[in-house]
Amino acid sequence: MRRTGGSSVAEGIGIATGGEGKFFRRAVKVDEAQQHILTAATGQTMASELVPLAECGGRRLAQQLAATSDWPPFARSGLDGYAMRAADTAQATPDAPASLRIVATVAAGGIAAATVEQGTAARIMTGAAVPRGADAVVMLEQTAEAVLAGGEEAVLIKAAARPGQNVAPRGEEFRLGSPLATPGTVIRPGHIALLGTFGYANVPVYRRPRVAVFATGSELLPVDAPLAPGRIRDSNSYMVAAMIRESGAEPLLCGTLPDKPEAVLAALARVREQCDIVITTGGVSVGDYDVMADIFRGMASHSTEQTRHSYTLFNRVAMRPGSPTSGGVVDGKLVIALSGNPGACFVGFELFARPALRAMQGDACPLLRSVKATLVTSIGKGSPHVRYVRIRLQQNSDGSLLADPLAFSKSSMMASLADADGLAVIPSGSVGAEAGDLIEVLLLP
Structure with a gap:
């Protein structure tokens, strides 16, 4: 892997013009090419930024x-019913229920004014704090209302x-300081629920990489243009842009480039x-007008000992489709050059560009x-x-x-x-x- 210096893109980059060298590019294995790409990408890890909780879904945590407290922060009832001391109901049956005097009613968000003592109970709602002295909650369906001789309200259990029945103890799910999610985690709705629970109104996430997308080829037309003899519409740019968004990044559609x-x-x-990274499609093969191949080959063969801001990572991969796929750093920016063939472009993005992003x-x-x-x-x-x-995957x-x-x-083919x-x-x-062989399958997002 040779490097070439320069303070701007054009400085220090040789452009290879001879066609013969295109046929002698060393093909690296897929895992080697991926490692080159990932090494360059991790060297350009995005800075973090704070975004409102409502907007952080799909972003990656930085x-x-x-947990900023125990959760639950207090012992709470799991259902509507009555809170009491379990010992007071030890002999209770449907035919001989335990009679307990009601001393309080506790709604969610409230605190019982009285302590539950022997022979008493508190009416309680789902999610409410279990009163002091109580260690169990019985659901309403297992109770009946009653009135004591003195006119006081009671409940029959x-x-x-x-002990502990229908009570979520303090800290059952999380203890203060328990990890909620690690850096790099994609924030999903369940994470948002946790972050809101623990008061994270703003969430530190990695900034979305900005990806410049170019399509090379003088034969390309805008997608809204009528077809012309020998010309095709630039569909690759839009496919790649959609895959970029799917990877959590922001595409910058920069149009087409001549050969x-x-x-x-x-x-x-x-x-x-x-931009933070550049993705191109087309121009990486061995034809007379494959411009990206000329640029990468020129970078590989034109080495200096200057600032080394531009260098080739690889310019051929031992894979089908997409063997001409190339990668390099141009003036400090990672550049991934994908094939212009739609199927090869698609595969190359999944193997190299998506992992980089x-x-x-x-x-x-x-x-x-x-x-x-x-x-x-x-x-x-x-x-x-x-x-x-x-x-297409199917389940047996x-x-x-x-x-x-x-x-x-x-x-x-793109069908x-x-x-x-x-x-x-x-x-x-x-x-x-052969049919029946057990093979490896890479799962597409």
Whole structure:
């Protein structure tokens, strides 16, 4: 891995123009390329910011937060009923209920004015603080109202109570200082409930990475333009933007770029201060007009000992689809160059860009989660590189998973992208995989 210095994008970056070198790019394994990307991404971890509790859902926590009190903060009733001493009901039955004088009524948010002593009880509502002296609550359905000889209100308890029955003791769920969530955790509705409970009106989260998205290729048209001979609409930018949002980041759609290295470098320089990372699609293969390949190859072959702000991480990966996928740092910004083929662009984002964005937001396990599944249909074609095949997951009657390969899964095809919920990992070799084989599947978000 060679590096090249320079204080701006264009300075110190050589642009390779000879076509021959494109055919001799060393392919790194997927896990090696991922490690390069993650090392660069974690070096650019986002700063934290405070956001209101109501707006923090889906963000990643930037600090470990802890319980600010015991929870519950007091012994509370789990239902509507009567609070009493369990010992006073030890002999109670439906035919011979225990009679207890009512000394208080406690609503949620209130405190009983009297202590529950021997022979007494307090009417209590769900969530209310259990009065002093009481150690159990009996539900209303097991009681009956009564009046004592002197006209005082009483309750008849028809079953013996156990100490602690229907009482949530103080600190049952959390103790003061107990951890609520660790940094990098995606804040979900359940977390928000906890944070609100413990008074976190503002929550420290990682800032969302800003991602500049470029599509390279003089053949590309805006999505609202009519088709023209030999031209196609730029759909990749919008797919990538949606995947960026799904990763918790903010896309900056920067349009299309011509197949001219100088124009690409100038565009990167223009967005440098606006973004944290750059993702491009197209221009990474071996054609005469594959501009990103020329830039990365030039960076790899043009090394100086200056400030080393620009360098190539890799410019070919041993994978199908998307082997020309490239990564590097240009003027201090991580740049991931994805294939222009929709299927290869999709796979490349999941393997490299999504993990990078997660790592920049403190995710300690940013790679896609994998499961084992049984292949439904044979994938007979072999490949010199590991293949990532779009599949639909199904659940067998015994709970095991089935991986059903989707049609139209070539790198240039997009028909199956919307239906894929996993990527089957097919090892390299002269043959693919047979129906019935147990394979690894990467789960798509």
